[in-house]
Amino acid sequence: MKIRVLGAAAGGGFPQWNCNHPNSRRAREHDPAAKQRTQSSIALSQDGKDWFLFNASPDLRQQIQDNVVLHPQQDLRHSPIKGAVLINADVDHAAGLLNLRESQPLRLYATQRVLDVLAANTIFNVLNPKFVTREAMTLDTALELKKPDGSSMGLKIIPFAVPGKVALWLEDASKGDNFGSVDEDTIALEVEDMESGAKFFYMPACARLTDELAERISGTDLIFFDGTLWVDDEMIREGVGVKTGQRMGHMSVSGSEGTMASLQDLDIKRKIFIHINTTNPILLDDSEERKIVEEAGWEVSYDGMEIEL
Amino acid sequence: MKIRVLGAAAGGGFPQWNCNHPNSRRAREHDPAAKQRTQSSIALSQDGKDWFLFNASPDLRQQIQDNVVLHPQQDLRHSPIKGAVLINADVDHAAGLLNLRESQPLRLYATQRVLDVLAANTIFNVLNPKFVTREAMTLDTALELKKPDGSSMGLKIIPFAVPGKVALWLEDASKGDNFGSVDEDTIALEVEDMESGAKFFYMPACARLTDELAERISGTDLIFFDGTLWVDDEMIREGVGVKTGQRMGHMSVSGSEGTMASLQDLDIKRKIFIHINTTNPILLDDSEERKIVEEAGWEVSYDGMEIEL
Numbered sequence: 001m002k003i004r005v006l007g008a009a010a011g012g013g014f015p016q017w018n019c020n021h022p023n024s025r026r027a028r029e030h031d032p033a034a035k036q037r038t039q040s041s042i043a044l045s046q047d048g049k050d051w052f053l054f055n056a057s058p059d060l061r062q063q064i065q066d067n068v069v070l071h072p073q074q075d076l077r078h079s080p081i082k083g084a085v086l087i088n089a090d091v092d093h094a095a096g097l098l099n100l101r102e103s104q105p106l107r108l109y110a111t112q113r114v115l116d117v118l119a120a121n122t123i124f125n126v127l128n129p130k131f132v133t134r135e136a137m138t139l140d141t142a143l144e145l146k147k148p149d150g151s152s153m154g155l156k157i158i159p160f161a162v163p164g165k166v167a168l169w170l171e172d173a174s175k176g177d178n179f180g181s182v183d184e185d186t187i188a189l190e191v192e193d194m195e196s197g198a199k200f201f202y203m204p205a206c207a208r209l210t211d212e213l214a215e216r217i218s219g220t221d222l223i224f225f226d227g228t229l230w231v232d233d234e235m236i237r238e239g240v241g242v243k244t245g246q247r248m249g250h251m252s253v254s255g256s257e258g259t260m261a262s263l264q265d266l267d268i269k270r271k272i273f274i275h276i277n278t279t280n281p282i283l284l285d286d287s288e289e290r291k292i293v294e295e296a297g298w299e300v301s302y303d304g305m306e307i308e309l
Numbered sequence: 310m311k312i313r314v315l316g317a318a319a320g321g322g323f324p325q326w327n328c329n330h331p332n333s334r335r336a337r338e339h340d341p342a343a344k345q346r347t348q349s350s351i352a353l354s355q356d357g358k359d360w361f362l363f364n365a366s367p368d369l370r371q372q373i374q375d376n377v378v379l380h381p382q383q384d385l386r387h388s389p390i391k392g393a394v395l396i397n398a399d400v401d402h403a404a405g406l407l408n409l410r411e412s413q414p415l416r417l418y419a420t421q422r423v424l425d426v427l428a429a430n431t432i433f434n435v436l437n438p439k440f441v442t443r444e445a446m447t448l449d450t451a452l453e454l455k456k457p458d459g460s461s462m463g464l465k466i467i468p469f470a471v472p473g474k475v476a477l478w479l480e481d482a483s484k485g486d487n488f489g490s491v492d493e494d495t496i497a498l499e500v501e502d503m504e505s506g507a508k509f510f511y512m513p514a515c516a517r518l519t520d521e522l523a524e525r526i527s528g529t530d531l532i533f534f535d536g537t538l539w540v541d542d543e544m545i546r547e548g549v550g551v552k553t554g555q556r557m558g559h560m561s562v563s564g565s566e567g568t569m570a571s572l573q574d575l576d577i578k579r580k581i582f583i584h585i586n587t588t589n590p591i592l593l594d595d596s597e598e599r600k601i602v603e604e605a606g607w608e609v610s611y612d613g614m615e616i617e618l
Contacts, residue, residue, distance in 0.1 A: 011410075012410070012411055013370060015374070016411065017369075017370055017373045017381075017388065017408060017409070017411075018381055018386050018387060018388040018411055018413045019381065019385070019386060019411075020381040020382070020383065020384060020385050020386065020387050021385055024381075028374070028380060036374075038370075058367065058370060058407055058408055059370060059371070060326075061322060061326055061347075061367060061368060061371075062368070062370075062371050064326045065324070065337070065345075071337060072326075072327055072328065072329035072333075073329070074329065075329060076328070076329055076330055076547070076548050076549050077327050077328060077329065077549060078327060078329050079326065079327040089432075091407050091410065091432065091435050094432075095404065095407045095432070098367055098400050098404045099326060099367055100326070101320075101321070101400065102321055102325060102326075102327055102328075104327045117432075120431065121430045121431060121432045122429065122430060123398075123400065123403075123404070123426075123430045123432070126400050238385070239385050240385050240386060
């Protein structure tokens with residue numbers, strides 16, 4: 001199974017359009033130690049020929065251009081992209097669908113809750129239903145990814161709920177502390193190569209590592225994990241926001257309750273941070289924090305990162 | 310007044326994600342005579358400091374990165390972009406709004422019909438109404454563009470209807486030949502620098518040059534005009550589509566009823582094609598068709614093109 005990181009940054013990307021924080025500034029000025037990153041998404045293939053997207057970021061047109069494996073290969077209209085799995089309806093995970101128009105056959109998987117959001121937003125009708133099928137996935141139920149022609153991608157996924165919250169633009173303050181979030185709002189994916197049996201987890205958002213979750217991911221080959229913030233009050237400290245990581249549905253990388261600490265005793269071969277916010281110093285190759293995560297056995301993903309599993 | 314072309318290509322950009330036409334292939338392979346172009350949008354400034362977007366293309370994040378004048382200049386959160394004018398609800402003209410999140414004050418102008426579409430698509434709520442005001446513009450009524458703080462941009466626009474059709478994803482086949490299109494669906498903008506009095510027209514879509522329209526644009530300093538197709542049946546001939554230009558609401562560049570012929574006797578100082586489809590050979594610096602349009606006194610716009618008026 002081949003995995004390609006299309007975008008490693010959190011919503012807004014790195015740099016973020018209206019952010020003048022020193023990190024964004026370094027990225028904008030092409031500082032080689034502050035590599036630019038687009039918004040979080042990965043592409044996946046069993047055979048290296050046909051690919052599926054996990055999330056469709058607003059930067060998708062640029063991401064396709066930057067990754068030769070996603071270029072059309074034959075005839076006049078073609079794409080190696082056979083479909084997409086959306087883990088939620090965040091703008092940075094769903095808006096990229098609007099790039100996939102022009103009558104290209106695709107298969108789209110999401111929870112019913114996310115499909116309802118797409119249906120209610122008629123702008124997504126630009127994906128002509130004659131060519132693009134939308135299929136509901138059920139939590140905790142294995143699903144074989146299929147191409148538009150019905151043949152198998154050779155990949156199986158199990159979507160499951162993780163602690164988190166509903167997309168910002170769908171928050172309902174009248175519904176209490178969790179803004180109307182339900183189980184289906186933050187999900188992760190367990191992925192299996194049906195030929196080799198290789199497995200990995202894709203968890204770009206996670207608010208807390210429960211015991212159940214720790215047990216589930218223990219023993220896996222690879223995990224992509226929520227790397228949004230270094231510390232919980234980072235956006236407040238840096239003066240660029242008023243929300244904590246917890247409020248946004250993300251656990252932080254550092255700290256005694258953080259990701260490094262929570263996962264350090266689990267048996268996981270390869271651990272990679274993805275969905276990294278502009279303010280997180282692990283984005284910088286020359287930061288102290290980057291050194292710390294690497295010493296703790298973590299990698300920091302970047303656009304174009306290739307993994308063979 | 311300063312004008313910056315952010316994107317010169319039609320919907321899908323150049324190259325288009327799933328297009329394997331020789332033109333797209335040359336662009337994708339970075340052939341210097343087939344310069345890549347993002348989706349159509351221009352930015353406008355009276356003082357060179359504060360800018361307004363005309364249309365917000367899905368490529369906006371990349372366009373901001375590629376144009377230093379649009380980078381944040383001060384504090385931790387800032388943008389020289391003060392607002393946007395949408396001429397319709399096409400995905401390639403409206404979806405870029407989704408990039409302008411993160412609590413940045415902006416002022417958005419569109420016809421009531423387009424505002425209704427945005428309101429009905431709640432994903433646009435990601436533009437927090439606390440920070441982003443939406444204002445209706447009325448056809449044939451002059452409007453002074455204002456910054457979010459209420460001060461003037463020093464620019465005046467007059468939106469007016471041109472022959473065309475409703476956005477593809479809003480078409481209603483039950484409403485007959487014009488798919489339910491109304492006057493507000495295809496508009497153009499007349500723009501005036503309130504200090505110098507300089508004027509230009511922005512018309513990225515136009516299905517027919519009526520006598521009234523010809524009279525209106527006669528005598529102007531500059532026009533950006535619909536350069537979608539070279540000939541009306543181009544997409545069919547090239548095997549990449551089933552629709553004519555007329556069906557899509559665009560007149561073609563060549564031919565006796567085409568743009569070059571229709572505008573050749575009008576008194577217009579500078580004529581520039583914008584919104585150019587991947588199949589249009591004028592995109593290629595070394596094409597015969599490029600030579601023809603240049604000999605007819607036209608320019609072909611490109612991303613980053615700067616104009617001072």
